[in-house]
Amino acid sequence: MKILLAPDKFKGSLTARQVCEAMTEGIRLAHPTAEIIPLPMADGGEGTAEVLTMATGGQWLTVPVFDPLGRLIEASYGISADGQTAFVEMSQASGLRVLQRHEYNPMKASTFGTGELILDAINRGVSQLVLGIGGSATNDAGIGMAAALGWQFLDHNGDSLAPCGGNLSAIRRIIPPALPLNLVVDVACDVTNPLFGPNGAAAIYGPQKGASADDIEHLDRGLQHLAGLIYDQFGIDLADVPGAGAAGGLGAGALFFLRATLKEGAKVVMEQTRFVDHLAGTDLVLTGEGKIDNQTLQGKLIHGIAQQARSFGVPTVAICGTLDAPPADLMALGLEAAFSVLNRPQSLDEALATAYETVSLTTFNVIRLLLKH
Incomplete structure (x- = not known):
C-alpha cells in the first residue's frame, strides 16, 4: 500500500x-x-517558503535586512537544492509579524527588506523566484522592494524619496535600474482586490495595519497616483488587475517591478512540489x-x-x-x-x-x- x-x-x-x-x-x-x-x-500563506524549500531539498538561509520601519533584523528564505529557485515570504522582512502592535504604521512602513531578500537570492545565482505576499505591514505598492533592487523614485526637485506608503503621492519620476531583472517570478496571491478605490489595498487592508481614516485616504491617493505615473511613463495599466491590491499593493509592484505572474497560492505549491x-x-x-x-x-x-x-x-x-x-x-x-x-x-x-x-x-x-x- x-x-x-x-x-x-x-x-x-x-x-x-x-x-x-x-x-x-x-x-x-x-x-x-x-x-x-x-x-x-501549504496554501501560499505563512510557512510556504519553508515547505517548498524542504520539498526541493534546499537550504534555509538567514540574512540581515531592514524591517518595515528601517531597523536591522535577521530574516530567512530558502533556495532549492539545484540553486535555481528562491522561496521568499515577504512577511519575514516586511510583515506585521516583525512589529509590535503599537508600531503598526503603513504610512512609514516599507517593503525594502523584502527586496533585500530577493537581491541576496539573485546574488547567489537563482533564476526563478517564488514570492509569498501574505501578512504584510506595508502599503507602499512595492516601491521599497524595488528600491532595494535599484529603482529610484524622485520628487519634484529630482531628489530621492524614502520608499514608503506615505510618499507615494510625492513621486514625480521613476528611474529603472541600469540592468534589467533576469528572473522568472511567480507570486502566491489569493487576493483579487484592485490597487485602489473602495475595494483597494488601503481601504480594505489599511485598518488592520494601523491606518487611520486620514491615512487610508492619503494612501489610496498615493496608490492611484503611482498607477497613473506608471501608465504615463511606461504604458502599463495596473489599476484594475485582480490581485494588484494584495499586500498593500505589492501585487501591483510585483507585476511591474518584477514582471511577475500572480497565481493561486495552492497552485504554486502543488506545482513546486x-x-x-x-x-x-x-x-x-x-x-x-x-x-x-x-x-x-x-x-x-x-x-x-x-x-x-x-x-x-x-x-x-x-x-x-x-x-x-x-x-x-x-x-x-x-x-x-x-x-x-x-x-x-x-x-x-x-x-x-x-x-x-x-x-x-x-x-x-x-x-x-x-x-x-
Missing part, C-alpha cells in the same frame, strides 16, 4: 512537516510495510488542516489535492482538528471522508498540546479501517 501524505499545517500546534511525522507514526502502527511518501503542503508526479501508483492520499469548515471550501489547497488525486483514481481522506462541515461540503471538496482528531471534550490549550498524539491515533484508526475493505 502506497500512501501519499499531503497535509497543511495545523495552525497553532503542528507544522505540515510535523503532521506528516504524526501521520507516519500512526500508519506504521497500523500497516508496518506501507510505503509512505511525506509531502508537507510536483504533487501530480507523486500520484502514480498511490493508493491513498492523506491530507488535512487544523479546521475544516466553510473557509476550507473557499480555499484552494484541499480541494486541489482531492481533485488531482481523483483524476488519478486515488481516494483522498482528510484529518483535522475541528470538523465543521456537512457531508455535502466534504463531497464538494472531493474528499472520500474526513475525521476529527478530537475524541473527547478538551480545552483549546489541551487540544493544541496533544495534537501530535491525536493525529497519530486518528491516522492509525483510518488505516485500520481501510485495511478491512
Whole structure:
C-alpha cells in the first residue's frame, strides 16, 4: 500500500512537516510495510517558503535586512537544492509579524527588506523566484522592494524619496535600474482586490495595519497616483488587475517591478512540489488542516489535492482538528471522508498540546479501517 501524505499545517500546534511525522507514526502502527511518501503542503500563506524549500531539498538561509520601519533584523528564505529557485515570504522582512502592535504604521512602513531578500537570492545565482505576499505591514505598492533592487523614485526637485506608503503621492519620476531583472517570478496571491478605490489595498487592508481614516485616504491617493505615473511613463495599466491590491499593493509592484505572474497560492505549491508526479501508483492520499469548515471550501489547497488525486483514481481522506462541515461540503471538496482528531471534550490549550498524539491515533484508526475493505 502506497500512501501519499499531503497535509497543511495545523495552525497553532503542528507544522505540515510535523503532521506528516504524526501521520507516519500512526500508519506504521497500523500497516508496518506501507510505503509512505511525506509531502508537507501549504496554501501560499505563512510557512510556504519553508515547505517548498524542504520539498526541493534546499537550504534555509538567514540574512540581515531592514524591517518595515528601517531597523536591522535577521530574516530567512530558502533556495532549492539545484540553486535555481528562491522561496521568499515577504512577511519575514516586511510583515506585521516583525512589529509590535503599537508600531503598526503603513504610512512609514516599507517593503525594502523584502527586496533585500530577493537581491541576496539573485546574488547567489537563482533564476526563478517564488514570492509569498501574505501578512504584510506595508502599503507602499512595492516601491521599497524595488528600491532595494535599484529603482529610484524622485520628487519634484529630482531628489530621492524614502520608499514608503506615505510618499507615494510625492513621486514625480521613476528611474529603472541600469540592468534589467533576469528572473522568472511567480507570486502566491489569493487576493483579487484592485490597487485602489473602495475595494483597494488601503481601504480594505489599511485598518488592520494601523491606518487611520486620514491615512487610508492619503494612501489610496498615493496608490492611484503611482498607477497613473506608471501608465504615463511606461504604458502599463495596473489599476484594475485582480490581485494588484494584495499586500498593500505589492501585487501591483510585483507585476511591474518584477514582471511577475500572480497565481493561486495552492497552485504554486502543488506545482513546486510536483504533487501530480507523486500520484502514480498511490493508493491513498492523506491530507488535512487544523479546521475544516466553510473557509476550507473557499480555499484552494484541499480541494486541489482531492481533485488531482481523483483524476488519478486515488481516494483522498482528510484529518483535522475541528470538523465543521456537512457531508455535502466534504463531497464538494472531493474528499472520500474526513475525521476529527478530537475524541473527547478538551480545552483549546489541551487540544493544541496533544495534537501530535491525536493525529497519530486518528491516522492509525483510518488505516485500520481501510485495511478491512
